[in-house]
Amino acid sequence: MFGLVDGNNFYVSCERVFQPRLDGCPVVVLSNNDGNVVSRSAEAKQLGIAMGAPYFEVRALLRRHQGHALSSNYALYGDMSRRVMARLADQAPAVEVYSIDEAFLDLHGLTTYCGSLDERARTIRRDVLACTGIPTCVGMGPTKTLAKAANRLAKKYPELQGLLRLDTESRRERALRALPVADVWGIGRQYAQLLAAHSIGTAWELAGVSEAWARKHLGGVVGWRLIQELRGQPCQGLLPSEDGTLARRSIRCSRSFGQRLTAFEDLWGAVTTYLSRAAEKLRAQGDQAHVLTVFLSQDRYDPRLPPPHTRSTTLTLPGGPTSHTLQLLAYARRLLERLYEPGRVYVKAGVVLDGLEPPGRGQQLSLFAPAAPALVPAPEAGRAQQLMRTLDRLNRQFGRGAVRPAATNIPGRQPAPWQGNAQYRSPAYTTRLEDLLLVR
DNA sequence: TCTGGGGTCCTAGGACCC
């Protein structure tokens, strides 16, 4: 049996822990650059504010109802998430951290020692709320997909008191009949539209399609698995997370700019900033990357620009895997030169690190080793590695970006031209001493 | 005027191999 625990309106709930004045009124949290709504309080949902709505479209409505909009504060949400996950790790034999606000639990055998599963789930909710201030819902089922479905319904119907267990045939049928197909885990906009055209409106009807049909229309083996899981046949196990963190298979850092950019050196400053951050994350998880991608995006809302709006270019690093910022930057510069076209107007850039593996494992030595491009001397060895360790330590101690590549600093341009907006940012209450909440 | 960021998995086409 799987459990799925999910924080209610997670970002808004995090903000409310430290700002009780936000209780009871419509509150939204905005994406980077204060662009879109990414978290809504129940009151904001009631006003009809949609997930992902552009802020400029809902600003007036929110103001009319004495609502609040906040910039996203990932330092706060990340730390609150860590606290929630630590509570869950105490309550179940195995936990898979699935996202910043969600975790799958292994509930196998818990009934024997701890009363009924429902009692157990109630205890978990009470404990998380008491220790972190975050309200949650719990869904339970024999597959991950059914646990997700149960969680969705527990959120939707208050009379369930934040809790639903789908462990019998009749409960499964009742639940799936009540669940719109668009709310099924794995069904997005495109598939929901296609299913509607075939008169499939509920999860129950979706569970009834043939395996061949699912394979044909819902992404091959992915669709087949989805149907199996809805019927109660598990196709995915629990992937336990070590120490509450997730080892990533890829690391990405990208941002929309605060203004449109056309100059190469401005774009290079942005790419340098993002790649420095990505490499820092890479080293923090103890890996090296073998594949590097750089991408540039133009305005996808401009009707004069035909798609694709994003162009990317990828390189398998000829010198082998590395986690060295300066070496990665040397490659990234080449990729950006390949991508950049003078005269184009760019709104966003980003980098992706793939092919992650721990250092020293199965590395292929170049046949032409001495002639390999020596972009940075002795990449992972000795002094270079020490340099990165020292860089990371200084930035931990003195704040992100205290020591950084010179390309991220464009003389006479403060703030940097790619810097986004975050007008309504709350303090980092739990991770910056200066931001500690004062109670008088 | 203003439209996010960071992940996963899968597929398709081309280059190249035997």
Next chain:
DNA sequence: TCTGGGGTCCTAGGACCC
């Protein structure tokens, strides 16, 4: 006029998730 079959790897892009 006719022009193999079966692989892998690389790159780019598209679906989905929160």
